Amino acid sequence: MAKAFKYGLKGITGYLEPAERELLRGLFADVIAMLEPEERENQDPLSALIGLDMEVQEPTDRAVRRLLPNVMKDDGAASLEFRQLTERSLREGKIGALRAASLGLDKDDLTLTETDARHWSTALNDVRLVLAERLDIQDEADAEHVHLMQDWSQAEDVESYLALVYNFTTWLQESLVQAMVHSLDTQPGTRR
Amino acid sequence: MTLSVALGPDTRESTQTGTVVSADSLTAPDVPWNLVIWNDPVNLMSYVSFVFRSYFGYSEAKADKLMMEVHKKGRSIVAHGSKEQVEQHAVAMHGYGLWATVEKATSGGKEGTSGKGKGKRG
Numbered sequence: 577m578a579k580a581f582k583y584g585l586k587g588i589t590g591y592l593e594p595a596e597r598e599l600l601r602g603l604f605a606d607v608i609a610m611l612e613p614e615e616r617e618n619q620d621p622l623s624a625l626i627g628l629d630m631e632v633q634e635p636t637d638r639a640v641r642r643l644l645p646n647v648m649k650d651d652g653a654a655s656l657e658f659r660q661l662t663e664r665s666l667r668e669g670k671i672g673a674l675r676a677a678s679l680g681l682d683k684d685d686l687t688l689t690e691t692d693a694r695h696w697s698t699a700l701n702d703v704r705l706v707l708a709e710r711l712d713i714q715d716e717a718d719a720e721h722v723h724l725m726q727d728w729s730q731a732e733d734v735e736s737y738l739a740l741v742y743n744f745t746t747w748l749q750e751s752l753v754q755a756m757v758h759s760l761d762t763q764p765g766t767r768r
Numbered sequence: 769m770t771l772s773v774a775l776g777p778d779t780r781e782s783t784q785t786g787t788v789v790s791a792d793s794l795t796a797p798d799v800p801w802n803l804v805i806w807n808d809p810v811n812l813m814s815y816v817s818f819v820f821r822s823y824f825g826y827s828e829a830k831a832d833k834l835m836m837e838v839h840k841k842g843r844s845i846v847a848h849g850s851k852e853q854v855e856q857h858a859v860a861m862h863g864y865g866l867w868a869t870v871e872k873a874t875s876g877g878k879e880g881t882s883g884k885g886k887g888k889r890g
Binding site: 642643644645646647648649658662666669670697698701702704705708713714715716718719723746749750753754756757760761 | 814862865
């Protein structure tokens with residue numbers, strides 16, 4: 577069984593079984609695959625280098641749209657313009673965090689630096705956002721319903737399996753955030 | 769947002785401070801854009817508050833107050849500034865996985881000042 581992340585003298589430490597590591601590796605890889613920008617034949621290499629993507633469209637997949645939301649609520653055109661300037665680097669940032677967390681799973685010792693912890697928390701969060709879309713968690717009542725699923729012997733279909741995975745990643749992230757808060761509280765002078 | 773799983777009774781404290789923090793010091797007329805964070809049923813309350821603390825450098829009390837406003841009212845204005853400033857914040861929030869948008873300070877939303885007598889519009 578996984579152990580909750582804890583903040584102590586060595587920093588933030590956790591423990592995951594091999595099967596749990598394998599599960600997380602798969603989840604991180606899935607979200608990375610969703611976020612990989614499409615390669616286009618006529619892509620201007622200089623634009624790509626500085627993160628511009630003038631051909632970008634609002635994502636059609638709901639989960640991707642949740643990861644890369646519009647910057648304005650009621651202005652699709654302005655949001656798209658902003659997307660052209662920022663979406664590529666946002667995708668790359670998220671992929672970077674997911675890859676870093678995934679690499680961390682290769683080490684036996686799960687001790688996280690502050691940077692590692694940040695990568696882990698955003699990676700786990702993005703995984704949870706994607707799982708929540710797949711589970712159709714639209715409101716707090718849906719979330720409560722999914723949350724009731726805690727017993728792995730109940731996993732009978734894809735949905736119940738996804739719910740259990742979602743609850744596992746939620747538990748793991750909550751413990752990580754508590755450890756990060758603990759770390760923040762014990763470091764004087766970090767507040768701006 | 770979601771309260772998530774219980775990690776033990778010692779890990780969750782009440783965030784009710786009972787104080788009303790004035791927001792008017794941040795709504796100067798020359799900073800006409802807002803950064804809005806929207807509620808969703810996925811992001812953990814602890815995580816949202818942590819992001820407000822670590823990214824904006826807000827105190828725990830302020831971060832929790834804003835987080836609870838997102839949770840209870842569905843949205844909260846968490847920062848003000850020029851369009852470029854709040855857009856930069858929005859991208860950072862998207863990086864963290866929070867649902868953020870930007871809007872002109874005079875449009876939408878009933879938080880903060882009413883916008884009455886501010887002159888410019890749209």
